[in-house]
Amino acid sequence: MKFTFFEEPDLEFAGGGTHIDIRFGITRYGPLDLGDLRAPAQLRVGLVGTDETIAAIRQWFEHCKPGIARKESKLVNLFPEFPGFSVDTSFRSSLVFHDRWCSSIRQREIDAVLTHSDGDETVRQSVAMFVDHAEELIQQGGPMVLVCVPPHDLLAAVDERRGGPTDTDEQEIDEGSEALDPHQPPTISFHDLLKAEGMRLPVPLQMVRPKTYKGLQPRKKGKKTLSVPLQDEATRAWNIHTALYYKAGGIPWRLLRDAAELTTCFVGISFYRSLDRTRLLTSVAQVFNERGEGVIVKGAQAQLDKDDKTPYLPQSDAHALLKKAIQVYRQEHKTTPARIVIHKTSRVTPDEAIGFEAAAQEHSIDTVELLTVRRSLTRLYREGTYPPLRGTFVELQGASGLLYLKGSVNFFETYPGMYVPRPLEFTTFRAETPLERLAREMLSLSKLNWNNTQFDGGEPITVRAARRVGDILKCIPEGGKVQPTFRFFM
Amino acid sequence: MTGQKGINLIERIVLDMESHWTPSGANEVGIDGYIELFDAATRKPLGLTLAAQSKVVSALSADSSPTFDYWCDPADVEYWLAGSMPVILVVSSPGSAEGYWVSVKDYFKDWTPASPTTITFTKSEQRFMKDSFRDLLKIAAPKPGLYLAPPRKNERLHSNLLRVDGFPEQIFFADTECRWPSDVWALLRKSHRDPDAGWVLKGKRFISFHDLSEEPWTAVCEQGTVEGFPTTDWSESPDPDRQHLFVQLLNQALRAQLSPNVRYWSREECFAMVGKAQKIPYQSLKRRSKISAVSQFSSTAKDGRVFEWRRHMAFRAQFRLFDAQWCLEITPTYRFTRDGFELERFHEERLKGIKQLEGNRAVLSCVLFWADYLRPKHNLFTTDRPPIRFGDLLSFESAVGITDEQWLSDDPEFGKEAERQRDSLFLPDLEDLFNS
Numbered sequence: 059m060k061f062t063f064f065e066e067p068d069l070e071f072a073g074g075g076t077h078i079d080i081r082f083g084i085t086r087y088g089p090l091d092l093g094d095l096r097a098p099a100q101l102r103v104g105l106v107g108t109d110e111t112i113a114a115i116r117q118w119f120e121h122c123k124p125g126i127a128r129k130e131s132k133l134v135n136l137f138p139e140f141p142g143f144s145v146d147t148s149f150r151s152s153l154v155f156h157d158r159w160c161s162s163i164r165q166r167e168i169d170a171v172l173t174h175s176d177g178d179e180t181v182r183q184s185v186a187m188f189v190d191h192a193e194e195l196i197q198q199g200g201p202m203v204l205v206c207v208p209p210h211d212l213l214a215a216v217d218e219r220r221g222g223p224t225d226t227d228e229q230e231i232d233e234g235s236e237a238l239d240p241h242q243p244p245t246i247s248f249h250d251l252l253k254a255e256g257m258r259l260p261v262p263l264q265m266v267r268p269k270t271y272k273g274l275q276p277r278k279k280g281k282k283t284l285s286v287p288l289q290d291e292a293t294r295a296w297n298i299h300t301a302l303y304y305k306a307g308g309i310p311w312r313l314l315r316d317a318a319e320l321t322t323c324f325v326g327i328s329f330y331r332s333l334d335r336t337r338l339l340t341s342v343a344q345v346f347n348e349r350g351e352g353v354i355v356k357g358a359q360a361q362l363d364k365d366d367k368t369p370y371l372p373q374s375d376a377h378a379l380l381k382k383a384i385q386v387y388r389q390e391h392k393t394t395p396a397r398i399v400i401h402k403t404s405r406v407t408p409d410e411a412i413g414f415e416a417a418a419q420e421h422s423i424d425t426v427e428l429l430t431v432r433r434s435l436t437r438l439y440r441e442g443t444y445p446p447l448r449g450t451f452v453e454l455q456g457a458s459g460l461l462y463l464k465g466s467v468n469f470f471e472t473y474p475g476m477y478v479p480r481p482l483e484f485t486t487f488r489a490e491t492p493l494e495r496l497a498r499e500m501l502s503l504s505k506l507n508w509n510n511t512q513f514d515g516g517e518p519i520t521v522r523a524a525r526r527v528g529d530i531l532k533c534i535p536e537g538g539k540v541q542p543t544f545r546f547f548m
Numbered sequence: 549m550t551g552q553k554g555i556n557l558i559e560r561i562v563l564d565m566e567s568h569w570t571p572s573g574a575n576e577v578g579i580d581g582y583i584e585l586f587d588a589a590t591r592k593p594l595g596l597t598l599a600a601q602s603k604v605v606s607a608l609s610a611d612s613s614p615t616f617d618y619w620c621d622p623a624d625v626e627y628w629l630a631g632s633m634p635v636i637l638v639v640s641s642p643g644s645a646e647g648y649w650v651s652v653k654d655y656f657k658d659w660t661p662a663s664p665t666t667i668t669f670t671k672s673e674q675r676f677m678k679d680s681f682r683d684l685l686k687i688a689a690p691k692p693g694l695y696l697a698p699p700r701k702n703e704r705l706h707s708n709l710l711r712v713d714g715f716p717e718q719i720f721f722a723d724t725e726c727r728w729p730s731d732v733w734a735l736l737r738k739s740h741r742d743p744d745a746g747w748v749l750k751g752k753r754f755i756s757f758h759d760l761s762e763e764p765w766t767a768v769c770e771q772g773t774v775e776g777f778p779t780t781d782w783s784e785s786p787d788p789d790r791q792h793l794f795v796q797l798l799n800q801a802l803r804a805q806l807s808p809n810v811r812y813w814s815r816e817e818c819f820a821m822v823g824k825a826q827k828i829p830y831q832s833l834k835r836r837s838k839i840s841a842v843s844q845f846s847s848t849a850k851d852g853r854v855f856e857w858r859r860h861m862a863f864r865a866q867f868r869l870f871d872a873q874w875c876l877e878i879t880p881t882y883r884f885t886r887d888g889f890e891l892e893r894f895h896e897e898r899l900k901g902i903k904q905l906e907g908n909r910a911v912l913s914c915v916l917f918w919a920d921y922l923r924p925k926h927n928l929f930t931t932d933r934p935p936i937r938f939g940d941l942l943s944f945e946s947a948v949g950i951t952d953e954q955w956l957s958d959d960p961e962f963g964k965e966a967e968r969q970r971d972s973l974f975l976p977d978l979e980d981l982f983n984s
Contacts, residue, residue: 061944443952468698
């Protein structure tokens, strides 16, 4: 077994500027597409909410415009300041609002939904209410992104059913590990259904909770409601503005690529269960390039392996899925990569491998590498207070490796996670590239999460996207519109 | 001469930091030299420089008080504050190779010519040494965002993979009429011996490390059908079905081996200590220590009812094969019971609660405990060897590391959390374990 440590990879920003950190990179150099005609220099924002929530969020965006001071902490690299969002500051872009692009939901509409429906029906009706308002608004044209700001009373009714948030870095990746609990009632996520229904609109949606612009989350303790402070304001400002920039068509950063390397596409292949939690699993592919531009393609239903019950695709379906994914990618980005790396969240079968390789061949792509990626129970421990460093890699045997993506971060001088970090374990089914290089790529790909400007993501985007995409796709009925680009899913 | 010794001390320490020292010219009064900071890990210059002035005093070490005062010439102070480059003053006593430093611009931030020029040094906080690099960096690059590679520091990382050093030489197969495990247990219990779980029933074949031609297995197996095969036919086989069966057999053998003090609980899919509150000694990294394997708790509700429960150390086990080396992957967990055996009603909540507490050290100490518990003991009173013999945890040497104390000094909350875990989980003090 071989032990290696990978240094934090660089990202590229405007003017060829590089930095390992997203926030310092944007602050110092500006977003990657700065000056590009397609960069959203005037970011037109539509708003759907109550009069109160619309006013509150506009006020907060105005407050963020000149910048937000950093959190008081000695961890200066973990909590940087927000430089502001205007044509004169780092992003060189400003948010543009207009009363024409605001659609107010009346309190009586909300009351009607809350009093006359129950459970999942409340979720459906609430989402329909928001999407109908959004549709009216967008008919006139204008906004590049639609921000939905539901009020607290509505969220309390729809969120209650789902239970507390879980740390996504702790969640299992592979579908086979999910136990099917027939007694758990189906619950629809307001956020996921909103995104699913919103697919019929031509621009992406962004949902913003009151905690983001108010900074406090109400939490019930018995009969009392307490306010629990959340992320510091600068971090919240960073995350929301960067997400809006990306959704409006901007490219804030990309992976630094070596010109000598082949242009590569990274494909995540995963499966998701239907809403009613029966055993039906549908396949989906997420294709990303190093600019983090992603396309999503739905595939056929999976079969379940009779022995270990992991999902897999028959050869023809595997072939069809990857072929379609590459086609959609070409349509969107007008280019074909020279190399494809597939990250599959369940075991690769020989049939699948043949199907994937045939699809790549049809597009004249010679290099196809197949990996299984999952969260491991194998761990490493330091003789100290802090867990192992992000970038720690152990080659377990010729075809598999253990990689810490979550871990202590030297740049932050701390471990910013919740529990003892769980590394990823990946196994190559077929690969020409050495294991170490595949691991380094995964480390880079963990920095392409547009929802989080803290770069130490716990999963490569291929895998992280899988969960998000699956959660939303399962809310889309058969035959419903599926937007091909990842901007609509994040 | 003495002055030069002071400068030499600065140079020596700067070189220890793997940065550069350039003495100033003879005409430059007030500054003795320049420290150019380099990233020790990559040897690249950081483009950051500080000026340094050395002053020598006769005997710092004779004075045992924690602080000392140094009076500066006001002209010097005025000179140091004039430029934009950060300046440090190093007061040393070359006879004892001690030096203490201060950032002049920070100390005299609001200085005016009428202000005093005496600096009070706190010896414990201001010793000039290799580790001062980090603080020099903060002075020279006050804006955040500078990235340094992790320091080159040899560290050992321990895995939770326990090496399997040996198993019995033979695996035995026999035909059986039994169709279900319950049939097997029913037959075994009739024989009045204490049967163990070290067997697998697959189809109508009975498989075990035990010699099936002996009691009590004769009750279950059709005699005349017993066959023994070298274990290596399974342990070294690349065939996935054989490996799968071998893992099943290892799991069963482990259950038998650990029983009765550690039982396998199929619902929680873990092995757990049973019984009453107990501390168990174990060999940790450098010395023997004790851990609370089973802890007793009680709480009183508002209505006066008293609830008692026990926390049992437990682990999930997975046999894995890496390049022909079998290992047992140990994932520590806990089991909460009301009586030493049956699950307590709040088991799930308590488990979630404890997972939220656990950090690197807490989990490592649990892994070390189980590794020691599973290893064969030298027992004078018995020659029984456990069927599966475990060795050491696999570990790795890393050339880069973390200086925990430095990080904790900026993030004390993290350290306090680690201490809270140690106290609430009744863990041994790990400082003792790592420093012999």
